[in-house]
Amino acid sequence: MPSEFGLFVSTDIAKCSGCKACEMACFQSHNIKRNNVGKTVGTISVPVTPKLYVTVIETASMPVQCKHCENSPCKAVCQQKAISRVGSQIIVDEAKCIGCKDCLMACPFGAIALLPFYVGGRQAPQADSSGGKVAASKCDLCYEDPEGPACVRVCPNEALRLTDVNEERKKKNIAAAEALAVINAGDPGRRALS
């Protein structure tokens, strides 16, 4: 049964080494068709525009990416109706994006960036602006790729995982219940007449 709530990629911060393989994989998997980016550096003819953003400090690093919120502020503020819910995921239609930056401001996680939008190796036109089109860029969970999020697949440290909060909750509930069984068994007071 399709998940009722949006899936999202979450990071095990202890394992992330900040290597940015996920960023490259994300850029590559979204530009194979559009800008025929291959698997080797030589095939890249457009700026690297990932949809997740590895953030590094001395002691830790993690990719920041969209949580596919249920009451997504970005979708709520986008007057162009460029952001919509597809299945359970929040998807940006870059073609419709006019670069107003409202979604970027609304997202509390900083998961949306304005990045150049290239098609066929050239930057798409943006009305009459000289610099060419920039569009809101955020994780779309590789929703068109049957194998799921590229970042999760390539991470060398297996720091990323696709999270379905409902499925995980069921597992955690069982563990929590078993813990309560141990507590009850050990505590004669708990079993005494109340």
Added chain:
Amino acid sequence: MSMGVHEIEDAALLFVFGYNGADSHPIVARRIVRAKQKGAKIICCDPRRIETARIADMHLQLKGGTNLLLVNALANVIIEEGLCDDDFIEKHSTGFEEFKEVIKKYTPEGVAERTEISAGEIRKAARMYAQSGRSMILYGMGVCQFGQAVDVVKGLANLAIMTGNFGRPAVGIGPVRGQNNVQGACDMGALPNVYPGYQSVTVPAIREKFEKAWGVKLSDQPGITLTNVPHHVLHEPDPKKRIHAYYIMGEDPAQSDPDLAEVRESLEKCDFVILQDIYMNKTGQYADVILPATGWCEHDAVYSCCDRGFQKARKLIEPTGDVKRDWEIIGLISKAMGRPMEYTNTVQIWNEVIDLCPGFMGATDEKLEKNACIQWPCRSKEEHDMGTVFLHKDGKFAHPDGKAKFAPSEWRPPQELENEEYPLSFSTVREVGHYSVRTMSGNCRTLRNLEDEPGWIQMNPEDCGELGLRHGELVKVRSKRGYCITRCLPTERVKKGATYMTYQWWIGACNELTIGNLDPISKTPEYKYCACRVEKIEDQAWAEKHVREEYEEIRANMGIQTKGGRAA
């Protein structure tokens, strides 16, 4: 029940056999939990790991359909190891020798393989039961809904007699009656073989008493049972014994009888079907006349609870709609048939009842009005007589000689065992949040939201794995008689090869599958055992839509126009 519900927590040992208190009577389950807290030992015999099994000292997880093997083996051990209460047997019972003869064959080793319980466990359980000093047996539909129900009830009674667990506080044997007034319906003689107060229709003296009281000649021929009606409508060769009219009050055979296909056919073929109820239900689809009655809380009544307690149910609100009280409707029909039977209120009827039944004589309206709960027998009308908590005091039994009768019997397997076409065993069980045919609880908002159509089929995780089924997936459950659609619920509480479904769903209607095999004496159907097959539904989207549509269709048939009532 030979004892009172409140006594359950004072037993030294609770022998719970084929009874799931947590789902059937949470308040009785509370007493079982309190008994455990007060140090009682618990032996739970059930093919599933029910709540009681979880807190039991011993859980005999027997294979479905082997009740009597286990019961006889326990008796065998008690005899072999000389754990009988010889004094009680000698003074208060008959037939012990013949009983010993039959029981000799049922050694623990002999039954271990079929019951899937080790001989050692059987011996240990038998010792615990016999030596606890205050052992109480609780049993339920796990015993009664089998082809061999009465024999197992007698088998359990044998255990109580041979160990002297009768006629004292916190002992005895108790079928925990399921419905709020099933005990009452029996007390009032709504049975084919007895008048009110369990007075037999075949005893001339009793029949004359009622003939004098009611002023009419009465038939001396016992009637037929509810479960035989489909036979008497469809297959009865002798025209004189065929049923042509069916006056149904507060029942829904088209949902709660086994083998629903046959029931539906019998309702269609029966010339004249009357349904007198508060809600439209499945039987109503076949009724020729609908007579709307008042519901619980809309009229005064006396109910008998499971431990023979008479209690008042009071009118809280005025009934809605052009409805009448049940006894009022029957009175009108009786008058129209030339035999007036008019009453002004329930107290008048109640007084008539208790004067006809010596055992209920003392349960007067004055006592009940003060919220008393009077467990019959209560023979004198004086204030002090507030009924009897437990039966068979000082070992006095209802047989003419005042003694208990041992009744041995041989084991018979259930009628329909698993086979390769239907490889899983199937049994009906209860859903705690709903009730029976669900026309009451199904129309309660919070109960509906907690648990709704199409219900669940509990299966062993291994079986689910083999069929590639996941939690919550819609599946088709099929037996020789029919099929239904429900959701899969993998749980380790169920043994491999067994499946269980709660029976009050209309889409997940498991009575499409159940078999009509009746116990020869009680005529209770074998709900607890038949063979079934569970099929994976590839197109889940279709299945979900189908369930929703069927739910809407049922609601439409029941006369509901408004949208809403989504399937879970």
Added chain:
Amino acid sequence: MLCIGCRTCMIGCVVAHEGKHIFEVDPDGYDFHPKLKVIKTFNVSVPVQCKHCEAPACMAACKSDAIHIVNGTVIIRTEKCIGCKSCAEACPFGAIQMVTLGSARNADGAPRSVANKCDLCQDQPKGPACLRVCPTAALRLVKEEDLGQTLKNKRLATLGLALGAEAQKQAAIGA
């Protein structure tokens, strides 16, 4: 051990938070979202609910400033929740469930799904409804002083055991 899995607590929770009017309104006109959930495993039947941690992982994960500790109780103000699910992911007990609200709407008209967890019936005069309606009194409100008392009892019991063992040893030596 006392829980019999009957889920009366779950309905009690909904009635306490949605109010008694739900028994009169359209059956789909109210939200049925219990804030605790009865879990049945092989070993146990028990409701799992928020433990009101002292350093709540959910509060740390919430970017919308919707989760706060109000006199010892961890409270989610759902009107501020954007449904990012971080708290649900962070809670190790799975005590937070995302639920879809029937009538509430987001700015763009889309239905709202928010984080839902036990709030110890913060605004109920008689305290948590679940433990009031439980037929076997399996639920108990553990306050700070109760914790202290439990520790004290256990420690005294431990001391008792030690003394017992010591007396046993002396007796053995003496005999």
Added chain:
Amino acid sequence: MTIKRIQSTCAYCGAGCQIMFTVDTEKNKILEAEPAPGRTNDGTLCLKGHYGWDYLNDPQILSKRLTKPMIRKGGKGSPLEEVEWDEAVRYTAGRLAEIKAKHGPNSIMCTGSARGSGNEANYVMQKFARVTIGTNNVDHCARI
């Protein structure tokens, strides 16, 4: 708003729990159900006791409250038509008498009810079967 508190017995399982109902007699509505100190339930209730009464105000979730006598005038399979009580009673009594005359009293089967109707209704039903119809064909769902 006149509020009354009335104690009654639960109509679901056999435990016979005592419930204290709060009733608004003016609006003819039940407001709340709370446990009462009954012998079997000892001041506690299960979920059906606490929350199993609001079906009475006919929320039309699963099926509809029957509020008017109805007859399938066009015979088997034809739609049910609402009628007045005296017509329903006459029709029922007539058909029963006709069947009794044609096939004898034992061709009629009556059922008591193990549910909400109560002991008095069961007593009258078995009396109706035995006295008016003249048969012992009366049973109820103790068996199922």
